Amino acid sequence: MATTPESVIPAAAGPRDWLTALGEGLSARVGEFVARRCDEQFTGRCEGALAVTALPEFVRGGKFLRSMFAYVGWCCGAPEDDAAVRAVASLELLHCFALAQDDVMDAADLRRGRPALHTQFARWHQDQGWSGSPARFGESAAILSGDLFLVWSEQMLRESGLPAATLSRGWPLYDAMRSELATGQLADLVNDARTVPSWLAVLDVLRRKSGNYTVRRPLELGAALAGSDARVSRALGVYGGLVGEAFQFRDDVLGVFGDPDVTGKPVGQDLRDRKASSVVALAVTMADTTLRRELERLLSREAVDDATVVAMRDAITASGAPDQLEKLIDKQVRRALDAIDSADVPARMAETLAVLAARCTERVR
Amino acid sequence: MATTPESVIPAAAGPRDWLTALGEGLSARVGEFVARRCDEQFTGRCEGALAVTALPEFVRGGKFLRSMFAYVGWCCGAPEDDAAVRAVASLELLHCFALAQDDVMDAADLRRGRPALHTQFARWHQDQGWSGSPARFGESAAILSGDLFLVWSEQMLRESGLPAATLSRGWPLYDAMRSELATGQLADLVNDARTVPSWLAVLDVLRRKSGNYTVRRPLELGAALAGSDARVSRALGVYGGLVGEAFQFRDDVLGVFGDPDVTGKPVGQDLRDRKASSVVALAVTMADTTLRRELERLLSREAVDDATVVAMRDAITASGAPDQLEKLIDKQVRRALDAIDSADVPARMAETLAVLAARCTERVR
Structure with a gap:
């Protein structure tokens, strides 16, 4: 101790x-x-x-x-x-x-x-x-x-x-969280197995696996254990959903465009692993017909070599998805901090949440 | 309901x-x-x-x-x-x-x-x-x-x-049980990976995986939740350890000698899977030098075909291990029931434990 x-x-x-x-x-x-x-x-x-x-x-x-x-x-x-x-x-x-x-x-x-x-x-x-x-x-x-x-x-x-009475306020959230972790991973496997997952399917998994699990559920669990008032809990839930999603958007952008010297992973790791990531799904959604065909062709290739990674990255960039995700990340963080500001969250904790939101979304690895 | x-x-x-x-x-x-x-x-x-x-x-x-x-x-x-x-x-x-x-x-x-x-x-x-x-x-x-x-x-x-107070008497046993389940399986994998595991190593895993998990821990957990008196709990623990081991001995005998029409598994499944089972480990321990060499030679073969299964079964039988295990099973069940008889276990439950001991050890699948 x-x-x-x-x-x-x-x-x-x-x-x-x-x-x-x-x-x-x-x-x-x-x-x-x-x-x-x-x-x-x-x-x-x-x-x-x-x-x-x-x-x-x-x-x-x-x-x-x-x-x-x-x-x-x-x-x-x-x-x-x-x-x-x-x-x-x-x-x-x-x-x-x-x-x-x-x-x-x-x-x-x-x-x-x-x-x-x-x-x-x-x-x-x-x-x-x-x-x-x-x-x-x-x-x-x-x-x-x-x-x-x-x-x-x-x-x-x-x-x-x-105390047991304190814990009993947390168990339902804790149970939901750990079950969601397993079912979210199952959903992720299913999405990865589909050649071109839909943006909505990816977003759904992302909400459960990251939006909920990384930020929202932990915040809500802490608040429930403390017996926080309902308005504060709601604000934390809103912040958690938004920042959790943004956290995963950043993760997905890094998985495709991250600098291998910084991330410690090969270039375009998520593309090699055929991960059903938000940036890929959004690219498919935003692409025009020609570009979409090109993307689908690349995504259904049996083996993903370096040249395929480069072609995929170019096509994804051309779709406008990465820019769109950057805007979405910014917007979600702003809305998250607004939610905190408008509730009765203690000032020191509001500051801490701003620092954590930046850590989740501005990281380079 | x-x-x-x-x-x-x-x-x-x-x-x-x-x-x-x-x-x-x-x-x-x-x-x-x-x-x-x-x-x-x-x-x-x-x-x-x-x-x-x-x-x-x-x-x-x-x-x-x-x-x-x-x-x-x-x-x-x-x-x-x-x-x-x-x-x-x-x-x-x-x-x-x-x-x-x-x-x-x-x-x-x-x-x-x-x-x-x-x-x-x-x-x-x-x-x-x-x-x-x-x-x-x-x-x-x-x-x-x-x-x-x-x-x-x-x-x-x-x-x-x-009630929470009732449950709190059970948690330590429940936690031990589920941790043991994972560590016992790990120990099992390690034993399977060794070509010729020792009788003592096999017995140790068998105690944790079956002796404890199937019979002893459940009995002790039930008794702890009920707040049973110490003498009864001790007797249940003794019964559980003995019957649990005997349960696994029966399982291991069936895994080598079980009738495929009854067990629903291929002849000698445990031999094909190279399971570190009690009957194999005991055979190695009991065999004379010539037979032991023969057993070790068979156990280290890369592929286990039908002829190898037959040769293994013959060598195991020749060692006397199956007869020895049958005697051990009988003896352990008798000792288990003696432990129950000598404690203040309600008569109906003592009868039920005798039925369950027979179910665990006299089964053919």
Whole structure:
């Protein structure tokens, strides 16, 4: 508990310092919780030899964005509270669950600048000289790690120290959030499987997977736990929906146009992975007949090589979709901050929400 | 609620009828719960078109063994209670989580006499004419279905209607159980990856995966929820450990020697899958030097064809391991029933536990 005082916000600091201190507090708490679980469940067990270091490390690498939004939601309705910090830290474990399993499903080998969990487990299998497929073993072990994160998240929330009556205000939102995470990923897989997904289908998944999960639900969960008044909760919901969507728009633009030196991913990764992303779907919607045919032709190619990526990027740019998305991002952030301004959100939290909105939408990686 | 009265046991019935009525009550409750969740989360959504029928169907196909043990545990310390039935029914969802994901990891295509969930989703993908690998899609969708079952299990337990104080006696056991399920499966994968696993390593996994998960933990959970006295809980724990192990010994014997017409699985399925099963590990331990070399040679073969299966079965029989396991099963069941007899377990529940022990260990599939 040494790393973070009862009140995580240093008295005179601005929102950026407060968020930094909060991030450290969250990381310490969730790291401690996971280390204890690993101790209980893996000590002296052969199968835990990698997990006992890989799982805590995986958890520590996060940005704690969802936990931060949830804690801001809490602070809109109640004083700072150490139990509340532990409660919202549980959302990072929910996120780890999603990442560990999504990386298997997307066959993504890198996560947070390190080998993905399934890659680490596969290498371990190989190093032991075991029989069977290392890749298959790695995938199974990462799925099981994700399961543990999912179990531990709920356990950490329940054992956070918040009174049962406080928690009971949060469970419906928490349940909705974690179910949506699984159904949203299923919807994402279905959209990826369609050659040319519709803008509306993409937008629907994006709302559930990011709009809701990254920003809106965490804010609402924090506000519900704190017992915030209905007007504030509604404003946070509006902000969350808008900023969450904008967050994903930025993600999708970076997935197509991001600088590989900054993102750490190959050029046009989302195009190579045939991700049903908003920028692609909007391009198809906005393109004229000729350009649309060209896009559809490129999107249905079996193999996506460098030349195809370049052609796709050119066609997407020509459609006007990237410019349109930039305008949409700006507009949504402005409307989100207006919603906060017009409700009775504490001034310090309104400032913090402005900083977080910028972080979600102005990032380059 | 029409299917099962407040008291699920018909007044004059013996343990078999009581268990049948209980099974129907459990199936009705869990089916209703899952149908409601599917309604909430999949109605009108393209990705839910299969899930909305496949998930409830998957749940209904179970034997509800874990829920039955938990309810017997409850009845050893408290009167019958509808909320308790709902609470223990949640264990079937935990089991569905394990089955859906284990089938992916084991690449098992059949479950409960029907195509496994991943196979159903793969066929659906194919029928839609979508792009990408149907098998890969099917596996991901089944993993996500498993995640939903895992989330829903905890939700169903929490929303069962048992008072918070009652539930709080159960959470530590419930958490241990679901974590053990994931770590036990990981240990199982590690054992399968070793060519010749040791008897002790196999026994350790078997205790966690079956001994604990199928019988012992459910009984202890039910007893803890009911606030049973310590002596009864201890006796249930002893019974659970012994019968759970014997259950898995029977499973392992059937996996090698089971009649394919009865089990619905190919001859020697566990040998083909290179499962690290108790009967194989015991055979290696009991064999003399010549036979052990022969067994190790067979176990390290790259491909397991019909002739190899026959040779393996002969070598295992020659080691004396199957006879030894039969004796062990008998002995463990006797010791389990002795433990129940010597504690203050209600007579009707003692009878029921004898019936359940026989069901776990005398089955032919």
